[in-house]
Amino acid sequence: MPKNKQILLDNRPEGEAKASNFKLVTSETPALKDGEVLVRHHFLSLDPYMRGRMNDAKSYAAPQELGKVMQGGTVGEVVESRHPKFAAGDKVVGMGGWQEYAVVAADQPGALRKVDTTHVPLSHYLGAVGMPGVTAWYGLNKIIEPKAGQTVVVSAASGAVGSALGALAKARGCRAVGIAGGPDKCKYVTADLGFDACIDYKQHADAQSLSRALKEACPQGIDGYFENVGGMVMDAVMLRMNAFGRIALCGMIAGYDGKPIPMAYPQLILTNRLLVQGFIVSEHMDVWPQALQELGTLVGTGKLRPRESVAQGLEAAPEAFLGMLKGRNFGKQLVKLA
Incomplete structure (x- = not known):
């Protein structure tokens, strides 16, 4: 059995996460038991x-356990199988974690799924046609519930979730407006992803300034908002929300270092009778087949053109992860392992 490089969570961060929180080790890969599959990971999701x-x-x-392999989505190829439904050479997606190989008990629900790479590249099953894409699908369809002609805004619009959200909103006849960081990301959002407009939040010092830009980009106000960021960006959007607007609360990256994220205008939830709903996509596995089918079609037909940032080698994962938290990635952040 092959040697296996792994990255463990060595200690918990105090404030900002650091590369020193992680530890690279090499371990022996155990022999397979009946019902298990050995997977060689090609890409790791961050x-x-x-x-x-x-x-x-x-x-x-549950928190990530100390001294254990960092959890995370992976795609790869079956190397050896002692399970009747999997064979060597099968391309699969799973939660193999930050390591080069994984031994998977394939009978566990959701542990491993075969994928077709005829029209969709393998790496996209960690992004547009994977968990991030389904996240966008659920938030849009089950919480925002847009009608044709309405305006939908998404923060972190150039990322894996935001880019899928834009394509899905356009497919439903909506005006799609993105918020992203930097002119290159904003150009990609409009030129490649087909959004109607994109606002560079880095050009705005406060929520009032960003809100004025949103007013110009959303002349009919905002009916639905998909939130990935929080903080100033959410405050700016709140000022432009229409009555009975819906906010799908997916992420709050502004507070991932543990600091509080004050909300400047909570009274607008009442004034505009807003629906604000947080959600975790893994709690809604029933929608995944429908969502993945639509997302796969959008990618296969070129209506969704995801972009990826790819770090090379397992050793690069910690710095790539830290960079993603700072917005240094462009599109879905991956680590190429094979």
Whole structure:
């Protein structure tokens, strides 16, 4: 069995996460038992939710255990199988974690899923046609519930979730407006993803300034907002929300270092009778097949053109992860392992 490089959570961060929170080790890969599959990972997904799990705090999921392999989504190829439904050469997606190989008990629900790479590149099953894409699908369809002609805004619009949200909103006849950081990201959002407008939040010092830009981009106000960021960005959007608007609360990356995120205008929730709903996509597995089918079609037909930032080698994962938390990635952040 092959040697396996792994990255463990060595200690918990105090404030900002650091590379020293992680530890690279090499371990022996155990022999397979009946029902198990050995997977060689080709790509590892890096996602903002991982930062929250590094803390030993009450949340919707158990904290990442110290001394254990960092959890995370992976895609790869079956190397060896002792399970009747999987064979060597199968391309699969799972939660293999920050390591080069994983031994997977394939009978566990959701542990491993075969994927077709004929029209969709393998890496996209960690982004647009994976958890981030389904996250966008659920927030849009089950919480925002847009009607044709309405305006939908998404923060972190150039990222894996935001880019999928824009394509899905346009497919429903909506005006899609993105918020992203920097002119290159904003150009990609409009030129490549087909958003109607994109606002560079880095050009605005406060919520009032950003809100004025939103007023210009959203002349009919905002009917639905998909929140990934929090803080000043959310305050600015709140000032432009229409009555009975819906906010799908997916992430609050502005507070992932553990600091409070004050809300400047909570009274607008009452004034505008807003629906604000947080959600965790793994709690809604029933919608995944429908969502993945639509997302796969959007990618396969070129209506959703995801962008990826790819770090090379497992050793690069910690710095790539920290950079993603600072917005240094452009699109879905991956680590290429094979």
